[in-house]
Amino acid sequence: MPIIPVAGPSTTRGEWSQYSNEAYDYPPNIRESFTDLGRSITDKVSLLSKASSPAEAQAAFTAPPSAKPQPKTFNHAIARASLASSQLLQHSSPVGQSPEDPLASALEKYALAEEKVGEARLAQDHQIQSRFLTGWKTTMNTNIDFATKARRSVENSRLTLDATKATKRSQLQAKGLNPDDESALSEEARAEIEAKEDEFVSQVEEAQGVMKNVLDTPEPLRNLADLIAAQLEYHKKSYEILSELAPYIDQLQVDQEAQYRQSREGA
Known part of the structure; x- marks a missing residue:
């Protein structure tokens, strides 16, 4: 009887647990x-x-x-670098020149936007930890672990059955009989093999029942829906923040190009 394979619990725990590590996207x-x-x-x-x-x-x-401590996210790191660059440009402007340097202003706005995106990412991670990881780990530690143990029991039972058959064949061969002729086996040997076969079938049926329970439980899908909802909220906020920033940066770029052309024409 076929058995649905179950991935080991460690195949997914490690990856998703990264949401518990604030610096998972933070460059060294x-x-x-x-x-x-x-x-x-x-x-x-x-x-x-x-x-x-x-x-x-x-x-x-x-x-x-x-x-x-400063948040250890890539967005916060970009925000700090952009703000430092903006301040450097402002302080290095020649005396008498307008302090509203377009690039400095753009970097400052970009820094504020990236900080908001970083805060949204931290909020996402918190939601994933509380609403997804907790429930998912519970599922992994119970149902799937039970299924994995059931699968191992089936494998062990099959190995025991094969070993028993091999032993009986060797005994027949040692007596000069055909090792593939099951009719040559003693009643006791046939009974032992049948008992091992019954045990194997029983283990298969039990494993199938356990794995069906794993597949039927609604918890994993509910947890996955919570994960997607948190990610969707984060990307939605990121889109809104950057969508609000983009027109401002575009206008700065257009104005600076116009001023540049005017200065070139006047020269």
Whole structure:
């Protein structure tokens, strides 16, 4: 009897659990890591310098950072880089020139938009963790694990049956009889093989029942619907944020091109 194969629980847990890791799309950045570490050390040194007793010194070591760590998402990283570039352009503008540098203004708006997209991604991840991962892990840890154990029981039962048949054939061959002639087997040997066959059939039927229960339960589809809903909400918000930003950037680009042409014509 055919058995529906069930993937091992580890084949999907690892991938989706990435939503529990805030930095799953965050590029390694040694400079930012050292900056965060330096800020943490500075906080500890400042607190230790004010400690007047061993108890206060111990409290300084275990105190949380004074500043909230920056979110470790790619969108937040882009936002920080864009804002830093905008500020650099503003500060490097020649004296007397209009502070409204088009590129600086565009980068600032883009930084704000990317930060909003990053916050939307964090909201998505929170929804996926609470509404998808929790229920999905429960399903994986119960129904599918049961199905996997049932499949292994079938495999073990089949191996035992094959081993029993092989042993009986070897005994016939040792007696100089045809090993494929089942009629040459003793009543006791045939009974032993039949018992192993019955056990194998029983294990197959039990496994099919367990796997049917896995396929019939509505929980996985409900969990998957929650996953898609969270992703849809995130992409919808990202689209709205960038759709609002795009016309502003386009207009800046058109205005700058017009000013450039006017300056060229006047020269």
